[in-house]
Amino acid sequence: MIHLRAWPQGLVGRATVVLILAVLLEFIGSSILYERTDLFADRGRQMQHLAEQLVAAERVFNELPVKARAHKAETISTRAIQVNWSYLPPMPAEPLSGPLDRARDQIVAWEPSLADQEMRLWSNGGRWPADQRLKVALKLEDGSWLHFKTRVRAGPWALVLGGVGSAFILASGVLIASSLLLRSMGAPLRNLAKAAHEIGEGRRVTVPEEGAGDVKLVAQAFNAMQGRIAELGAARTQALAAVSHDLRTPLARLRLRSSGVADSSVRHAMEQDIDEMTAMLDSLLSYLGGRADPEPRRRTDLAAIAMTLVDAATDAGHEATYVGPDHLVAEVRPVAIKRALSNLIDNALTYGSEATVSLRSENGQAVVLVEDNGPGIPEECFARVLEPFQRLDSARARNTSGLGLGLSIVQRAVEDEGGSLKLGNREAGGLRVEMRLPQA
């Protein structure tokens, strides 16, 4: 493999680089060619013009009386070609260099009648065509000479620039069009990557099976794989749920039997164990069942839910307070949200001795805040406590019941509503959990 630092990693990036190089090459090559042909064509045209002038002038001057010739030469001179008439021969002919020889041939080729004439070409020190000035002397019938001075432009810049410009516009057009094309070719891949990210979050995402052949195959395989993963996951969830259900019958027997235990302290301990197991099963089932049969959303009084839970906690002998309005309506799934808030209050009362639930409306969102006076959670653990089956491995972890699903259930319920969950520590100590739920 060639390792280039500028070699992009993306398929589209690489293809774009290749494309840029190709177009650049084409651009350079074509512009060179364009310039050359233009040069030749132009020089040829100028030579043709010169040849015509030579022939015409020769005919005119041969007919003209000697006295009128000098004046005539002046009148037919143009900016491009200056004509002089003189008895004096030009400087002795320089040996014709390659380019001059070719110029002469070009002139003769245009006007074959000049082939037999004595015609001398020379340039400024033999530097033609680098030096554009070209002189031609033509011997007339009476032995006098006509001198022509002209410039043969080697690089018609305007034309060349025009060529470069149009080639550039063309090339950029090609580049833009092909970049867009490549982008659209890369879109299925980007969709695939996006889908793969979303799958991790438990949703089923179907990737459109489109695009280039290879990409389409990948998308098909991806969808099929997803189906298998979903089936596997569903089978496991079902098995886990079935076990959780089935465990309830033996637990029910155990609980009924426990009432027959004479020793009250043993009976009490047994009942607590059974309660703990029941709580674990409950949290497991609500975690597993959360997405299986979603309850419908409805307009719900969040204040009433908060008050019910806070009142239940105070009736059970805990310090819990509700601060907020008598009514606050949001469009949510009431059972899921009640369970979430109940988990938060339970958490607060497990780790702290006081729970405060406050409720307010802010920018179309219902903000539910649950605060406790416990030890809080180190900030670096915030992400971890939201993971299912995760509990902080500190000393306090073991005195809690449950499977470490409490906050995961909360997070999922809040996410399902399109809301957000934020953990924080209070300055005075204790955890502060904020749920934000869209009201409409």
Next chain:
Amino acid sequence: MLDIQRELAAGPPQSVLVVEDDPPLRTLLMRVLREHGFHALSAGSGGEMADLMAANPVDIVLLDVMLPGPNGFDLCRTIRRASDVPIIMLSARADEADRLVGLELGADDYIAKPFSTKELVARIRAILRRASGGVQEPQIRRSRLTFDGWSIDPGRREVISPDGVSVDLSGAEFDLLLAFVASPQRVIGRERLLEMSRARTTDASDRSIDVLVSRLRRKLSTDSQGEPLVRTVRGVGYIFTAAVQRG
């Protein structure tokens, strides 16, 4: 043991039919019920249940949801077609959805496994008391009621505000509200209210009826400046001021 004496004093024992497919649990339930002075019958399936109900007078049915063959919900529906006998669903699922299905099919209560003896017996007693004492007529138990724009569904235990908002009530608050709407525009004494509002709830809250009433008032408060739904009658009790419509 005071319970047993009281039950015995009250006349012939009431018969409880247990429909449960797990034999050990069935046996345990029978034993617990007998210890508490009930006459217990048991069935392992719907077929046995039908036979027993045809042959014996049954005062209350404990019905497991997960049964082989027709499940508890099916049986509940079947029983309701023919009789108003009180039904308590027993379920291994603590699901809210399951609870609602059961109550909608006409069950009177729903207990999730595992339940304690105390909880089970208290609920059976509460339901039997309600059924025999005529605290609520069956129609009141099942049909939708409206008052002052509010509507309540006793089956689903659901309260909807005049704005169409679902308002959550605790079990005791809901039972208190049911007691009020059963006797609207009449003064009800504190003792009577306490008895009726505890019909269902077994987690004996020692809160006074005044606390319950104030919680209910707060949840049912509206912005309108009309007469309060629940008015205090000093020294006696409370009166529910709104007229109640059925249906």
